[in-house]
Amino acid sequence: xxxxxxxxxxxxxxxxxxxxxxxxxxxxxxxxxxxxxxxxxxxxxxxxxxxxxxxxxxxxxxxxxxxxxxxxxxxxxxxxxxxxxxxxxxxxxxxxxxxxxxxxxxxxxxxxxxxxxxxxxx
Numbered sequence: 760x761x762x763x764x765x766x767x768x769x770x771x772x773x774x775x776x777x778x779x780x781x782x783x784x785x786x787x788x789x790x791x792x793x794x795x796x797x798x799x800x801x802x803x804x805x806x807x808x809x810x811x812x813x814x815x816x817x818x819x820x821x822x823x824x825x826x827x828x829x830x831x832x833x834x835x836x837x838x839x840x841x842x843x844x845x846x847x848x849x850x851x852x853x854x855x856x857x858x859x860x861x862x863x864x865x866x867x868x869x870x871x872x873x874x875x876x877x878x879x880x881x
Contacts, residue, residue: 780804781811791829792818792836801832 783803800821805811818832826832
């Protein structure tokens with residue numbers, strides 16, 4: 760019998776939606792972000808279905824925040840670490856708070872930030 764092409768398309772869409780998004784492995788995640796980021800819950804997933812083919816990725820934090828670049832994700836992680844250190848700092852004496860913040864920042868990723876591109880075109 761002739762199959763209904765619309766029904767077949769609907770089934771194909773449903774099957775595609777059930778597939779989990781493409782996700783990068785531990786080695787790639789640690790390489791793109793920082794060593795240990797995968798074990799801390801960071802994931803690199805395709806931004807939308809099929810976007811892995813064109814290199815569009817989301818950098819997803821353990822709390823579910825998504826960043827569109829590794830640099831943004833690293834900045835977000837460093838900001839979150841600094842906020843955590845600041846939240847813990849009031850219970851500590853001055854030098855201990857500074858040491859704790861330093862330890863958290865040492866754990867937070869650090870990558871040189873890209874040089875600002877000049878917007879002037881000749």
